[in-house]
Amino acid sequence: MGLDRTAVVTAALELLDEAGLDKLTMRKVAERLGVQLNTVYWHASSKPRLLELMADAMLEGCADAPLPEPWDERARTLARRYRAALLSRRDGARVVAGTYVAEEHTLRFADAMTGAFLSGGHGAAEAGWRTWSLVYFTLGLTQEEQAAQGIGGMEPLLRAATAERFPSLAAVMEHFGDFEHRFRHGVGLIVRGREASA
Structure with a gap:
């Protein structure tokens, strides 16, 4: 039976879910498939290349399902789908953050997001900047969320940010652990915010 990419x-994605990114190796992928290591390298020339392919696979379908017509709701929907895709895999955000992907699913998603902002009447530069801002915000917040899950939640940060030493931080700390609300708030700021002057 032939093996394809x-x-x-x-x-690789199955191993990622089982053991996490730090324990994912090309050799373990080969063992999972019951093939020689060079067979895996034939389809993915290096671990960075494998991570690119994994990152792209995570975004499969993000831009394909029907989207709402209003441009701002389209952008919000795409951001939610992106976050859900990252959260669907263990260390998903870390995988994507370490790549610079030029593959089909990633490009389709980026094109749909950029198209939403263009449809909203934004110029080319502003549409691009808002797309990047929304993607990077979502990616960074999701990395933080998955990291917090890995250490058992926000408790270490809550203990460290005492009112005596960090009064401003302590005043807002109760809201840090609500990643869903933080996500919605940030997306709203980026989608509906005023155009920045260049």
């Missing part, structure tokens, strides 16, 4: 990426 999709099978390699699927095996």
Whole structure:
């Protein structure tokens, strides 16, 4: 039976969910598939290349399902789908953050997001900047959320940010752990914010 790139990426994603990014190796992917290591390298020439393919696979379908017509709701919907895709995999945000992907699913998503802002009457530069801002905000917040899950939540930060030493931080700390609300708030600021002067 022939082995294709999709099978390699699927095996890598399964291993990611089981063991996390730090323990994912090309050798373990080969062992999972029952093939020689060079067979995996034939389909993904290096671990960074494998991570690119994994990152792209995570975004499959993000831009394909029907989207709302109003441009701002379209942008919000795409941001929610992006976050859901990252959260669907263990260390998903870390995988994507470490890549610079020029593959089909990633480009389709970026095109749909940029198109939403262009439809809202933004110029090319502003549409691009808002797309990047929304993607990077979502990626960074999701990385933080997944990291917090990995250490058992926000408790270490809550203990460290005492009112005596960090009064301003302590005053807002109760809101830090609500990642869903933080996400919605940030998306709203980016989508509906005023155009920045260049």
